[in-house]
Amino acid sequence: MVASVAVIQGAGGSLGSHFCRHLLKQSSLSVVATSRDPSAARRAILEGLDGGDKLESRLTVLEVDATQEETIKKAAEAVKKEFGEKSLRLLINASGVLHADKSIASLDAAKMLHTFQLNTFAPLLAFKHFYPLLPQKNDIRSSDAAQSEQDPANGMVQPGLGVLASITAKIGSIGDNKKGGWNAYRASKAAANQTIMTLQRELSLRSTPSIALALHPGTVVGTNLSKPWTKPEDANKKPGHFDAETSTKMLLDVIAKSKQEDGGRFLNYEGIEIPW
Template sequence: MVASVAVIQGAGGALGSHFARHLLKRTSLSVVATSRDPSAAKRTILEGAGDTVDESRLKVLEMDVREEDTIAKAAQEVKKEFGEKSLRMLINASGVLQADKSIAEVSAEQLLNSFQLNTFGHLLTFKHFYPLLPQKNDIRNSKADGSSDPAQGAVQPGMGILASLTAKIGSIGDNQKGGWMAYRASKAATNQAIVTLQRELSLRSTPSIAVALHPGTVVGTALSKPWTKEEDAGKKPGHFTAEVSSGKLLDVLKGLKQEDGGRFLNYDGKDLPW
């Protein structure tokens, strides 16, 4: 059986919901969307999606990445409904921005919240969904080819993808202005987790890769509204709507091959400094 499930963690947000919507339109994959509020997430995903979307391929599960038991439960539900080796793609899209301007503004509460949503939740989601990735024998025994692959080019045949939205601002090499300590540190930590996960995938000869993704400056989202203007989308370099940004990142993913695991990629597919 060909792995045919795409999981979008944080599907109630602007980017997460658009990832789910794009995949429903572009592929034949079953899309599993997770959110703390499943009903609201489903409405957001299907709103404006048009008649071409097959709603029967969308499953929305309740999951709070701050509560590990809900992640484990969601992974078990996917395993039960779709099979033990059904995962083809996982995108972690949850995130929060605490805009501290200096070390004096950092608090334990804000640090914990930032790391829970930007780092720990991503890592724990990988932990519980990782066992659903096919191994080499599973791929070898399947009858996957380009024409029958439900990913329809969104992922290379015989390969799976584990991805996290991090941010260029999490780059240590690119840090010129300082500030936003909790956000920068939690994103940098997630980048490290991606590289470490890729090493494990390689050591276990798992035919899947892990990558970190920068979506650009996404306007009109709950996270970005205080610092961006919606009219800047498409006008200022690197400023996009959630629909455009998520589409660009999926275009990046579809071109990746086995040797691309462990990269930190911009929305245009270029490598970013760690």
């Protein structure tokens, strides 16, 4: 069976819901969205979306609190039961939080822990529990996955390839740190980047036909994370500033162009490499 499921972790936010919308419109993949509030996430994904019942029939929304491992585990088990043991084609971790500490003196232990729970631990635990659903080489050979005309991804993922991705941030780049500040956020995103590289090493060692990617979405205006720091009028006008629809489309284009040899890369919305 061809892997035909895309999982978007954190689908209740602006980025997550727009990833789901693009995938429903542009592919034939079954889209599994996870959120603490499934009803609100479903509304955000489907509101104003052309296609009606046909698109909605490909959407599954599961309740997940990304800070609670057991809920992530249950979601992976639900996907396995509904779609099969080797059904995962694409996983995007889209949840995140920013507690904007301005200096070392302003750090708060509880907020630091919450930052790492959502930005680092949650994506890593999603990889842990969904990883077993990735096809192996023998599964790909015994299917029609290599034939792009039969591929439910419709070009949004390379034929025969799986993708595990996390939305990190350029601010997590140690090599690009020019201003300092936002200690916990920077550190959590740098740690998330390290988990991508480590995951890629494991995928390569096990000869799994899947890759891991760290992706920078730009400054996305209008999200809960960015509202205090952005202006709506900057979207798609100020360099590197986008609305959620544009940012997610650009990132999906980056994923669509990524091949086996691109595994373990840290890329921005234009597919340009960012220093670790």
